[in-house]
Amino acid sequence: MAGRVFGQSIPRNEDPYLLTGQAKFIDDIELPGMLHAAFYRSDYAHARIKKIDVSEARKLPGVIAVYTAEDFGEFVRPGPLQVPPPTAIKGSIFHARPLMPIAKDKVRYSGEPLAVIIAENRYIAEDAMDYIVAELEPLPAVTDLEKALEPGAPLVHEDLESNLAALVKQERGNYEEAAAKADVVIKKKIYVDRGAGAAMENRGLVVNWDDRAREMTIWATTQAPIPLRNSIATRLGLFEEQVRVITPFIGGGFGPKIMTSQPDDVLLPIIAMWLKRPIKWIEDRRENFLATTSERDQIHYAEIALTRDGIILGVKDVFYHNTGAYDPYGMTVPLNTQTHTVSCYEVPNFYTEIRMVFTNEYVVTPVRGAGRPEGVFVMERLLDYAAQELGMDPAEIRRRNLLRKERFPYPTGIIGQDFVEGVLDSGDYPETLRRVMEVIEYEKFRKEIQPQLRAQGKHKGIGIVCFTEGTAVGPYEGARVTVGANGKVTVATGISTQGQGHFTVFAQIAAEQLGVDVKDVNVITGDTGHFHWGAGTFASRGMGVAGTAVYNAAVKVRQKALQFGARFLGVSEDEVELCDGKVCVKGDPSRSMPLGEIALKANPTRGTIEPGVEPGLEATAYFGPPYGATGAGAVAMIVDVDPETMAVNIEKFAIVHDCGTVVNPLLLEGQVMGGVHMGIGNAFYEKIKYDENGQLLTASLMDYLIPQATDMPKEMIVEHLETPSPLNPLGMKGVGEAGAIPTPACFMQALEDALYEYRLQIDETPLNPSRLWELVQQAPKK
Amino acid sequence: MKPIPFEYFAPTSTEEALEHLANLGYNGKVLAGGQSLIPAMNFRMARPGALVDLNGIPELAYIKPTADGGLAIGTMTRDSKVEHSPEVAQRFPLLLEVMPNIAHPQIRNRGTFGGSIAHADPAGQLPAISIVLNANLKVLKKGGERWVKAEEFFLGPFMTVLEPEEMLAEVVLPGLPPHTGSSYQQVSRQKGGYSLAAVASVVTLDTAGKCTSARMVMISVGDVPILSEAATRILVGQKPTPEAIAEVAEIAASKEIDPGTDIHATAEYRRHLVRVLVRRSLSTAFERAAK
């Protein structure tokens, strides 16, 4: 599929700005008269608000205003619900409790804002916090997912009967019947915990209300600029056109920045309108941990039923999912868990049940992987327990159960986050497994290397797992492609960019069609002033959905260029072609016209145009798939464990990944490695810990560990298989979350193999050396 | 994460700095590398009214060999200078082993040798190293000077014998006798991260191979660095054997330390680590002494 620039490892257009410190980030924005905001947050996780006295804080020199819920009047109400309820799933129950922008009457999580301070600078705003007196009556906190549902448990939302936020059951086939016929049934309680997005740049917002123009400009670190604009306009009673959201360069997103209903999103625009002065809020790291959404724990009661030969007959998974104090993002995360539990395997009978639970913790929304790693962890662990039980090799049990190539398109019978039945569109799962075994030299390691190492008392283990990644979901994205009079191309799309490389890959798609240099394509993302239709950057959909829209628009512009070019050159359309930024007459390069000139002529300022002709070399196109494309892969790793200290080194990591057509191998490798990095975090480093009172114990990077370069595998092999998706013209699937999905499961399998003599059956993630040592202490040594 | 308002003084001589400290009393605080103090201020955990910045005083940064084979290190000597000093490498190979474990290169370029000791973080390496190497600490105040043995310097977590008007000026490490070996062993969650537990040993043998001195200190397992009595009691006067080392490890891990449980590790695991690290550290130190 590779073309002149499409499919090539082209270095990133955006890097010169970023690497020389020229890029503009949100905190670089300075406006005349700008004020600064800080949030006074509750220390308690669950409490009734008696009184908040801000009178002394208001008197502090430099403080402009201090607001509590009272001051916002009717403006303070829950909502909006960002993701609709799963009504497409029969019998599902969902209690919508979208976010409160500021605590009123009751506090539901530690870190919930009680007051907003606006001051001349952030220093003074923070000083003012010392002068606020909040009288809160603490209530018992809900933090344990199972106890939360017991009768008599304290209620996070007192208008509900229990802390059950949602209940969703889905089944294909009949698990119980299958289990009754099985040779082996394995049941296990599995605990999966995932962490924060922890982007290098925290969130931020700059709001400027121009009272005379009656226009609001908002700079935001959002992954969803258009939904953010729309919800702000709605709440303020403005036209969407009166609000412009701009995303400057953003230092990473990883999911949580998809939120458009966080307290700052809702409150700062109205305050800017009231005060008629620009306001800046830059979140600090502590606030990011306390009050930017993240993922959290799930408890799975999982079962697998198999024949003696290791053929899967069925899987059952009933799981509790922590949604935190509110559920503004619907059920995206647990639905992804449901759809990814059986992922790449032939599982004729599958029962899955979500019990989503309200707790006094901060809200759970997708973090890179978004429920998929949880499902894959459960499934892959079940396969490992089964392999142990049956005395089979972990690779072999997988090989026997992977969906065959002939099965595509494969309807799964399970409805996913996009509310349609998941269909696996294409792939070759056995081939990814075969190749990953080859590149990591699986057989050689098992048969030759490992026995020698064990004889020397060394503890090196290998893990191997398979996974899928549902990507590129709808509803749709759009793009506008314009050739300027300078002959260069502008691409504008509605999604925003947090470092993925859209400025390069979208440019490659357009450049390939229009025959220009990639550097001559200016990509604009995340500015509603330039493009204002779209849903945002999530679910690994930028390339597959927005990228396809760019392609569709570029194809239209190409046709238009040939059409106009032929006319201006006085030949028929089939006599011309695109060459090097020009339309040329085939076989006669002396007769040509540069694209810029065509663009100029296509936009006459006097005279007449032909009926039906649209001006300029410009086109807009949209794309929305019927269902998401599914990427897949297989990973393997070799770890070295010090059995005394439980220090773990990942010596080698291999992944063979299939995201369909590869647009830019260089950037793809970066995406995969970044995902693996996060997966390593979820396996051994990153853990958000609340105590039983709902206090966050990990509110700094000293307590919440993120893998460093030194924690990455010493050797990493990234290879690709390209099975194009039939769902879009370029055959692309997403990859943004891939690496994060299989890594924890693979890590645990490798640990078990390294510490083989203890016969561990690890049923939790993440671990740390201390916890691993504890597990070894509890294990009956053989 | 912004500090409260504070005054800032930038003296250019030690005398001037001491003058400020005398005037400020409890209101003042020394700013050295700022790698611990500034974050603590940004978290508003430290709320000093005034800072006395020592960074403009060149006379406080030096590494000078002493006549007994030791070194005198000025308090403002950057950690990275100690890490890369040939004199340090030659006279105190232990430090060569320790320094790369302190945080990350960027932080060692700013963080100071004396600042780390004065900071008295129970998880910090240099307070413990100053004890195990028998350091003498020169403490100055306006019109006064006193010397404190490292062993007597630390009172508790982030607490030392320093009075508000005093500052640490110099760290003197006495020379080590021949046939001395040392070893530093640590386990941390990540490279450059604080240790979950660490052990440093300095041992000396006589020509017959008997131990004449055994100093061993344990880090991150109590309020202050813990100097093992068992190491000295059991090993001195003996030829070191694996059994004797194991005995030290057992006593150290079960009786001498007082580790806590936190989000990174349980107390039991830390005891276990001490048992392992004492063994590794002492065996390696003796091997090196015997060479």
Ligand SMILES: Cc1cc2nc3c(=O)[nH]c(=O)nc-3n(C[C@H](O)[C@H](O)[C@H](O)COP(=O)(O)OP(=O)(O)OC[C@H]3O[C@@H](n4cnc5c(N)ncnc54)[C@H](O)[C@@H]3O)c2cc1C
């Ligand atoms: C990410 C990170 C990781 C780190 N990891 C480690 C680690 O693994 N091990 C470790 O030991 N340290 C670690 N540190 C701490 C670093 O080494 C500290 O900065 C150092 O311990 C303190 O030295 P400083 O010069 O920065 O002192 P400052 O931060 O300037 O001061 C610290 C305290 O000591 C006082 N003080 C400093 N100098 C004097 C003096 N001459 N007289 C009297 N009082 C004085 C100050 O008033 C202040 O209270 C880490 C720091 C960071 C940011």
